[in-house]
Amino acid sequence: MNGEFIEALDQIEKEKGIAKDILIDAIEAALISAYKRNYGTSQNVKVYINRENGEVRVFSVKNVVETVENELLEISLEDAREIDSNYEVGDVVEKEVTPKNFGRIAAQTAKQVVVQRIREAERGIIFDEFVNRESEIVTGIVQRISKGNVFINLGRAEAILTPSEQMPGEVYKHNDRIKTYIVEVKKTTKGPQILVSRTHPGLVKRLFELEVPEIHDGIVEIKSISREAGSRTKIAVYSHDENVDPVGACVGHKGARVQAIVDELKGEKIDIIKWNDNPEALIASALSPSKVIKVIVKESEKTALVVVPDYQLSLAIGKEGQNARLAAKLTNWKIDIKSESQYEESMKEIEE
Secondary structure, eight states, X not given: OOHHHHHHHHHHHHHHOOOHHHHHHHHHHHHHHHHHHHHTOOSOEEEEEOTTTOOEEEEEEEEEESSOSOTTTEEEHHHHHHHOTTOOTTOEEEEEOOOTXXXXXXXXXXXXXXXXXXXXXXXHHHHHHHHTTTTSXXXXXXXXXXXXXXXXXXXXXEEEEOGGGSOTTOOOOTTOEEEEEEEEEEEETTEEEEEEESSOHHHHHHHHHHHOHHHHTTSEEEEEEEEETTTEEXXXXXXXXXXXOHHHHHHOGGGHXXXXXXXXXXXXXXXXXXXXXXXHHHHHHHTTTSOOSEEEEETTTTEEEEEEOGGGHHHHHOGGGHHHHHHXXXXXXXXXXXXXXXXXXXHHHHHO
């Protein structure tokens, strides 16, 4: 190695932000292993790299002892004093053992260490970038599909969309451009592993933030969201400005804003309701599009009995109970739905 190599390390320090001393320390450690491997020795050695000219020197390191038991690690006081008369028992003697052709091995090893450290540093930078973007939306391009996993190119990194995070019925093709929600970023030996989702309720929330300026600006707040991906989402919104209609802001002119989100979610239905601190009003709205006659709540048990017109019972419950299930999740109340005639019948039984 030579002065040009030291200059190259200075350049790496400027461009990549990896301290030269850290790189040299790592190269010295790697050269110890390379020396032992190439010269078949078990002796204790140290490697020093001159920080100015890049010269590499190898020294054997031995402890000064009265009686030598291991010649590879120890030197007698008598022999040590032949090198320097000031040595005492317990001192450490360093003797240069640099092989003639060690420069070639050193250069090769140094290159490997530098490349590895640059790669590690870049992985660290990418990890730091994406770990700070957890719970955000990213746009990427479908790169490949393997064993049901969809690998998405995010530019500097690759994200994984596992089968459990894929929307039912959604087909992913090579070069498709899609938006996903970052669920988790993990640090692995191969670099950051970015796990993304198309089913997470947070995806819908972030899409509304992108599409509706009033939400982005904090005028309209998303209070609650419940989702069955690929089928239906219910979202409850509240306005901090009495002059702004939260539902209207989310729907947009001629439904343009919500339609853009529906298109991104491949036709998933979205019910937008106005948040209300009154549980009866909130539960009645949450069962939209069904009409509600009355809501009877039990605050202590957080349960609600909802009465709907007979002809709206199936609509209120929804296909396979979906509407009632999503309403319960949205409001965080346990909801029992009865038709008007069922309710009247049960009231008669109580009276009798």
